[in-house]
Amino acid sequence: xxxxxxxxxxxxxxxxxxxxxxxxxxxxxxxxxxxxxxxxxxxxxxxxxxxxxxxxxxxxxxxxxxxxxxxxxxxxxxxxxxxxxx
Numbered sequence: 001x002x003x004x005x006x007x008x009x010x011x012x013x014x015x016x017x018x019x020x021x022x023x024x025x026x027x028x029x030x031x032x033x034x035x036x037x038x039x040x041x042x043x044x045x046x047x048x049x050x051x052x053x054x055x056x057x058x059x060x061x062x063x064x065x066x067x068x069x070x071x072x073x074x075x076x077x078x079x080x081x082x083x084x085x086x
Contacts (some may be wrong), residue, residue, distance in 0.1 A: 033082040
């Protein structure tokens with residue numbers, strides 16, 4: 001990780017400082033917003049479904065996400081990260 005990054009463990013998962021992640025990628029993108037939700041349903045109550053996957057409905061996206069992240073993982077919380085080009 002980059003200089004000054006803060007590493008810590010959350011529920012046994014390593015957490016990367018997002019500013020270091022963006023600079024490490026060597027891209028001209030920045031983190032515009034980070035939102036935290038209790039569930040994927042709550043996330044889609046507040047986030048535009050089309051920004052996640054413009055070709056799938058809310059129901060399709062929830063089904064696909066839950067194939068990857070089962071209920072025990074979803075129970076840890078959901079984070080939405082908005083990235084913008086700079």
